[in-house]
Amino acid sequence: MNAKDILKINNRLREKLTEENKKIYEDMLVYIRTNTNKSEQQTEEVLLELLEHFVAAQSEGKSAHDIFGDNIKQYCDEIIEEIPGEKKSVSLVFGAYLLINLLGIMSLTYGTLGFFFNNVFHMGSNDVEISLGSAIVNILIDLFLIYCFVKLILKWIKSSTFNEKVKKKWVEFLQIWIVCTLFIGIMVMINVFMPTFGLEMRIPVILFAGIGFILLIISWVLNKKYRITK
Amino acid sequence: MSLRSQLLKGVLEGCILAIIHQQPTYGYELSVKLQEFGLSDVSEGSIYPLLLRLQKEQLIQGTMQHSEVGPKRKYYHLTDEGKGALKQFIMQWESIKLPVDSILKKGGTLS
Numbered sequence: 001m002n003a004k005d006i007l008k009i010n011n012r013l014r015e016k017l018t019e020e021n022k023k024i025y026e027d028m029l030v031y032i033r034t035n036t037n038k039s040e041q042q043t044e045e046v047l048l049e050l051l052e053h054f055v056a057a058q059s060e061g062k063s064a065h066d067i068f069g070d071n072i073k074q075y076c077d078e079i080i081e082e083i084p085g086e087k088k089s090v091s092l093v094f095g096a097y098l099l100i101n102l103l104g105i106m107s108l109t110y111g112t113l114g115f116f117f118n119n120v121f122h123m124g125s126n127d128v129e130i131s132l133g134s135a136i137v138n139i140l141i142d143l144f145l146i147y148c149f150v151k152l153i154l155k156w157i158k159s160s161t162f163n164e165k166v167k168k169k170w171v172e173f174l175q176i177w178i179v180c181t182l183f184i185g186i187m188v189m190i191n192v193f194m195p196t197f198g199l200e201m202r203i204p205v206i207l208f209a210g211i212g213f214i215l216l217i218i219s220w221v222l223n224k225k226y227r228i229t230k
Numbered sequence: 231m232s233l234r235s236q237l238l239k240g241v242l243e244g245c246i247l248a249i250i251h252q253q254p255t256y257g258y259e260l261s262v263k264l265q266e267f268g269l270s271d272v273s274e275g276s277i278y279p280l281l282l283r284l285q286k287e288q289l290i291q292g293t294m295q296h297s298e299v300g301p302k303r304k305y306y307h308l309t310d311e312g313k314g315a316l317k318q319f320i321m322q323w324e325s326i327k328l329p330v331d332s333i334l335k336k337g338g339t340l341s
Contacts, residue, residue, distance in 0.1 A: 001294040001302065006294070009301055009302065013301070042282070042285075045292065045294070045304055046278060046281075046282060048304070049256075049257040049258075049278060049281075049304055050275070050278060052256075052257065052258055052303065053257055053258045053261065053274065053275070053278075056258050057258075057274065062274075066273075066274070067273070067274045067275045068273070068275040069273045069275060069276070075275060078279045079278060079279055079282065081279070082279045082282035082283050082286065083282060084282075084285075084286050
């Protein structure tokens with residue numbers, strides 16, 4: 001049974017918990033799920049087991065602490081430690097999917113907007129000059145930045161669990177705003193200050209749209225075949 | 231980890247293997263059975279990290295199956311290695327059970 005199907009059962013079964021228990025369980029769920037490099041299948045299987053146990057114990061009048069001990073966060077750490085790592089082949093397909101999908105979106109957006117602006121508003125030109133070396137380095141740095149950004153967000157989500165003290169909404173907003181601004185700023189800066197080197201090429205802007213479209217189709221097929229997101 | 235909790239974990243693992251050996255069992259059922267046998271001191275949730283470890287060591291295998299009532303559940307059954315580990319646990323247990331019991335009887339009455 002696929003992890004995505006188990007996840008759906010989990011979503012339905014969770015509604016059987018009382019408000020208070022649901023809040024505790026969802027903290028556990030987020031805390032355990034936001035670990036990268038752990039087997040998704042095993043993670044979802046153990047999460048469903050914990051939920052079933054919780055639902056059954058709840059009907060007998062037991063509390064979360066009766067089941068999971070005094071320190072629930074520490075209990076979750078014990079669980080996480082025992083979940084095996086993701087298989088190399090699964091990680092590889094997932095990484096390839098993300099990469100192809102991201103490049104597809106970027107290329108399609110760039111190509112379509114460029115073509116549109118050029119032909120409707122007569123801005124820019126129909127051909128783009130590209131230095132292959134700096135373009136590749138640029139993309140690699142962007143990918144690395146996005147990777148850091150995602151890790152940071154996951155860490156941030158994980159740290160938001162099991163907190164009795166709730167942060168003020170505007171403080172949270174300001175923090176996210178600063179991080180996102182910094183992140184986008186660095187990406188733009190790198191693009192601006194990157195020296196040009198490597199093979200110079202002139203590529204018609206519409207070609208970007210075409211390549212992007214093909215990449216998106218490939219990523220769509222990958223997703224269908226390996227059930228990456230659904 | 232303290233020696234005491236290591237001992238407890240080891241014994242608990244052996245008991246889990248024995249119960250699963252009798253018939254394929256799912257998590258909640260397993261904890262109920264342990265309680266019925268009187269192991270009520272063990273907090274219920276502590277079986278799940280152990281089940282994960284036993285799977286990693288390939289002593290047990292879990293498969294999602296339809297239960298008679300309700301949704302699909304993960305049922306555990308012993309692998310061949312699991313059967314071997316259970317046999318070994320029983321032998322080790324038998325070899326320390328009597329000596330420990332008689333030591334405690336002679337010198338251990340505290341009241």
